[in-house]
Structures are given as C-alpha cells and as structure tokens.
Amino acid sequence: MVSGALPPSGALLPLGGSTASGDLMASGGLMTSGDPTQEVPVSRATTLIGRADETATLLTAAQRADGRLAVALVSGDPGEGKTALTEHVRELLAAQGWRAAWGRCPESGGAPAGWPWTQMLRTLAASSPPDEETARVLAPLLADSYVPVGDQAAAKLMLHQAVVGYLAAATAETPWLLVLDDVHRADEETLALLCHLATDRDATGRVLLVVTYRHNEVGDLLADALARLARVGPDRIELTGLAPEAVADLVRGAVSAPIDEDTVRAIVDRTAGNPFYVLETARVLAAEGAHAAVSEVPVGVRDVIRRHLTGLPTAAQEVLKQACVLGRDIDVDVLLAQGGTDEDTVLDAVESALLTGLLVEPDAGQLRFTHALVRDTLYEDLSQLRRARMHARTAEAIEAIRPRDVSALAHHYLASASRATAAKATHYARLAALDAEIHFAYREAAQLWRGAIVAFERSGATDDAARKELEAGVERSLAQSGDHSQG
Ligand SMILES: Nc1ncnc2c1ncn2[C@@H]1O[C@H](COP(=O)(O)OP(=O)(O)OP(=O)(O)O)[C@@H](O)[C@H]1O
Numbered sequence: 001m002v003s004g005a006l007p008p009s010g011a012l013l014p015l016g017g018s019t020a021s022g023d024l025m026a027s028g029g030l031m032t033s034g035d036p037t038q039e040v041p042v043s044r045a046t047t048l049i050g051r052a053d054e055t056a057t058l059l060t061a062a063q064r065a066d067g068r069l070a071v072a073l074v075s076g077d078p079g080e081g082k083t084a085l086t087e088h089v090r091e092l093l094a095a096q097g098w099r100a101a102w103g104r105c106p107e108s109g110g111a112p113a114g115w116p117w118t119q120m121l122r123t124l125a126a127s128s129p130p131d132e133e134t135a136r137v138l139a140p141l142l143a144d145s146y147v148p149v150g151d152q153a154a155a156k157l158m159l160h161q162a163v164v165g166y167l168a169a170a171t172a173e174t175p176w177l178l179v180l181d182d183v184h185r186a187d188e189e190t191l192a193l194l195c196h197l198a199t200d201r202d203a204t205g206r207v208l209l210v211v212t213y214r215h216n217e218v219g220d221l222l223a224d225a226l227a228r229l230a231r232v233g234p235d236r237i238e239l240t241g242l243a244p245e246a247v248a249d250l251v252r253g254a255v256s257a258p259i260d261e262d263t264v265r266a267i268v269d270r271t272a273g274n275p276f277y278v279l280e281t282a283r284v285l286a287a288e289g290a291h292a293a294v295s296e297v298p299v300g301v302r303d304v305i306r307r308h309l310t311g312l313p314t315a316a317q318e319v320l321k322q323a324c325v326l327g328r329d330i331d332v333d334v335l336l337a338q339g340g341t342d343e344d345t346v347l348d349a350v351e352s353a354l355l356t357g358l359l360v361e362p363d364a365g366q367l368r369f370t371h372a373l374v375r376d377t378l379y380e381d382l383s384q385l386r387r388a389r390m391h392a393r394t395a396e397a398i399e400a401i402r403p404r405d406v407s408a409l410a411h412h413y414l415a416s417a418s419r420a421t422a423a424k425a426t427h428y429a430r431l432a433a434l435d436a437e438i439h440f441a442y443r444e445a446a447q448l449w450r451g452a453i454v455a456f457e458r459s460g461a462t463d464d465a466a467r468k469e470l471e472a473g474v475e476r477s478l479a480q481s482g483d484h485s486q487g
C-alpha cells in the first residue's frame with residue numbers, strides 16, 4: 001500500500017487489505033434480521049472481478065503518461081465499480097513503483113472549496129515538500145489557514161500555475177497516479193484546477209490523472225469541464241454492468257453456500273450486473289435464503305439497502321440515522337458528542353453496523369458508510385423535520401469540538417432551518433462565504449451568502465447594515481464568478 005495515500009473508500013477494502021469488519025465477515029460472523037444469533041457465511045470479494053479491458057486501458061494510459069499529464073475519465077452508475085477499478089489499477093501501478101494521491105469530492109456539503117486537491121497536494125507534499133515560495137503560493141489549498149493579499153484573480157491564476165509547477169517538480173523522479181474521485185460532486189474551484197492542469201501544455205513527470213464521476217449526475221459545471229477536457233483527448237471508460245459470469249463469480253465469492261444457476265440468473269436480471277447491487281442482493285441471499293433474494297426482496301438497490309438496514313436492532317438504526325447526517329465519513333467524536341444517546345448505545349450500533357457491512361473502519365477511530373448509496377438511502381428516508389433537528393444537533397456538537405470549521409458549521413446550521421438557530425446559521429454562512437471567496441469558489445460563496453440572507457430573515461433580525469453586507473456578498477460573488485443567471 002502506498003504510504004500517505006490511502007484510498008478513501010471503505011468500499012475498496014474488499015479489494016485490498018483487510019479490516020476489522022472485513023475480517024469479521026470473512027470469519028463468518030454476520031448477524032441478521034431474522035435470527036440475530038444465526039451466523040451467515042458472507043465475506044467480501046477480495047479481488048476485482050472482470051474489467052480486464054478497462055484495467056488494460058488505464059495501464060496503457062499510464063505508460064503513455066511521460067512528460068505530459070495523461071487524463072482518463074471513468075464514468076458509470078453509482079456502485080458500478082469506478083472507485084474499485086481505480087483502486088485496482090492503483091495497486092497494479094504501485095507494484096511498478098508508482099505512488100498515488102487520492103482526492104475525493106465529499107458527499108455532503110461542508111468541505112472547503114478545492115478540498116480534493118488539498119487532499120492530493122498534502123499527499124504529494126508529504127513526500128516532496130514544496131519550497132518556501134511555492135508553499136506560500138499554494139497556501140490557499142495547502143495551508144490550514146490563509147490570509148489573502150492583493151488581487152484575487154491574479155492570485156487564482158498564480159495558484160493554478162504554481163500547482164502545475166509544483167506537480168512537475170514533485171513527479172520528476174517518481175511516477176504518480178492522481179485520482180479525482182466523484183467529480184459529479186466537485187465544486188467550482190476543484191473543476192477549474194482540473195481543467196487548468198489537464199490543458200496546460202507544460203511538461204510534468206509521469207502523471208496519470210484518473211477522474212471518476214456518475215454519468216447520470218453531471219451538472220452544468222461538470223459538463224463545461226468535460227467539454228474542456230475533451231480537447232486533450234482523454235481516455236474514456238464508461239462502465240456498465242458486469243457480464244453474467246462475472247456476476248456469478250462475485251456472488252459466489254461473497255456467499256460461501258452453494259448457489260444454483262437460477263438464482264444467479266435472477267440476480268443478473270435484477271441488478272443488471274451492478275456490483276454494489278449484486279453484493280447487497282448477495283447479503284440478503286445469505287441472510288434469508290435464495291427464495292427471499294430473488295422473489296421477496298423488493299426491486300431496486302435502495303430497497304435492498306433498506307432490507308439490509310432493518311436487520312439491525314432499532315437502537316442501532318437510530319444511531320445510523322444520526323450518523324448519516326454527518327456525511328459518508330463519520331466523525332466519531334461528533335457522533336458521540338451529539339447527546340441524546342449514551343456512548344454504549346452508539347458503540348453497540350457501530351459494532352452491529354460493522355458486522356453487517358453497513359459501515360467500515362478505514363483506519364483506527366474512523367468510520368465510513370460502506371457505500372454512498374447506504375448513506376444516501378438513510379438520509380433520504382428521514383423526514384424533513386427530523387433531518388433539520390439532526391442537523392441542529394450535529395452543528396452544536398461540531399461547534400463544541402471544532403469551532404473553526406466554518407464550512408461544516410454553515411452547512412449544518414443552514415440545514416437545521418429553525419428560528420432558534422437562524423442567527424448562528426447567518427453568522428457561520430457569512431464566515432463560510434468569505435472563506436469560499438478567498439478560495440476562489442464564487443458560486444459556492446454566492447450560495448452561502450443567499451443562505452445567510454434566508455437565515456437572517458428567519459431570525460427576525462432587523463439590522464439594515466448587516467442585511468446590506470449579505471446582499472453585497474451575493475452581488476460580489478456572482479460578479480466574480482461571471483454568472484449572473486443565478487442572481
Ligand atoms: N469488478 C468488481 N469486482 C468485485 N467487486 C467490485 C467490482 N466492482 C465493484 N465492486 C464492489 O462493489 C462495490 C461498489 O463499487 P464502487 O464503490 O467502486 O462503485 P462506484 O462506481 O465507485 O460508486 P459511486 O458512484 O457511489 O462512487 C464496492 O464494494 C466494490 O468493492
């Protein structure tokens with residue numbers, strides 16, 4: 001495994017190392033809904049199944065990446081295996097001496113602008129620290145805190161050029177795989193830097209930049225970025241379902257009991273070979289028998305996830321509902337600080353979710369939903385009211401633990417949408433908007449200023465000067481982003 005460049009997705013773990021949860025499942029300790037004492041022999045797949053052509057395309061792109069950044073776009077439905085394929089290629093390249101840096105666009109709001117590049121640059125900087133002058137220019141992405149000086153437009157251009165220059169220096173000796181995962185959720189600055197890097201003609205060392213996205217969630221910003229990237233002739237991989245034989249291998253790898261042909265065929269039909277859907281269906285199969293998997297389980301991946309969730313004790317389900325508000329990566333300190341549930345209940349919930357493969361522990365003290373679809377299903381099933389209350393509790397916990405995390409505080413206070421928290425929502429949205437502006441994320445800034453105005457009105461405040469500042473913020477951000485259509 002490449003040091004300092006751990007893959008971000010717990011969903012990857014089955015393909016690589018083992019974890020507490022992986023080990024437990026491999027040893028057959030899965031609890032299920034019907035009979036909590038029943039042991040079900042489910043293990044996670046340990047290798048990438050199929051995808052030989054796609055793997056070869058990425059390896060060839062890596063070989064071609066010499067002296068100029070090579071770009072590969074990997075797209076497909078949720079759970080189709082974009083991250084898993086990229087992780088597999090990461091391991092193959094690591095065996096050839098490549099290093100890897102991974103930047104993942106967060107599922108829910110609350111991360112600073114350009115966050116995936118911050119993640120990647122931090123990994124690169126750990127092995128090739130930038131010189132003092134470069135570090136100064138890279139500060140908006142690399143430093144924990146940064147105070148802007150001078151003209152913003154010039155600073156942005158300098159930052160992007162500095163990233164190109166730094167990348168060339170940092171990759172001169174060692175080939176690097178850079179992964180920008182889930183750009184369907186990328187912010188404006190993340191995409192701007194991606195386009196700058198990909199279209200810059202300056203030489204780099206050996207760098208392959210893999211960009212993954214859900215093809216059915218491409219918004220306007222990403223569509224523009226993809227059009228710009230098209231000019232550099234990227235390699236394109238559009239993942240579709242696995243072939244029936246690969247589905248059979250995946251199911252048989254995950255369920256140790258023998259499975260007949262009809263059941264496999266039914267799973268192929270139902271899931272169209274989507275690996276995540278296949279694996280979730282395999283769980284039901286293991287827990288409830290083939291009959292349930294192919295006849296009683298409602299159609300649709302989210303319904304299969306719901307079935308999986310109802311296998312947990314009620315208290316554990318409640319804790320997961322609270323956790324899903326935090327996003328896919330769960331800050332355990334925040335979860336524990338939320339109050340309302342005692343520590344033992346939270347820990348019991350976490351353990352049962354780990355055992356049943358709904359959560360993974362990417363590292364000690366870290367928790368993550370196995371897949372974005374698990375987190376999204378939980379979140380979407382919450383009523384608006386409950387969601388808002390949970391965001392308020394989350395905001396209070398974050399305020400106590402990480403009071404300077406204004407992006408997260410703005411996100412949760414705005415989502416809590418109540419009069420009681422409206423003044424705080426205004427306060428943090430204003431701070432987060434200013435922060436987004438200095439990180440050149442003007443659309444995000446405009447959105448935050450607007451959120452601040454809504455919260456300001458909800459709070460019943462009447463301070464005219466304060467309102468004018470918020471309105472001026474919207475105007476300024478829109479002018480900077482060059483997008484007046486939103487105004
Ligand atoms: N070819 C494969 N062989 C074995 N397991 C796979 C394969 N492809 C995907 N998986 C498994 O299926 C699950 C979903 O895959 P993955 O997370 O890579 O999907 P994704 O396309 O990145 O989804 P998202 O759009 O949510 O990011 C993971 O548990 C992964 O390990």
Ligand SMILES: [Mg+2]
Nearest residue numbers: 082083084181
């Ligand atoms: Mg993924």
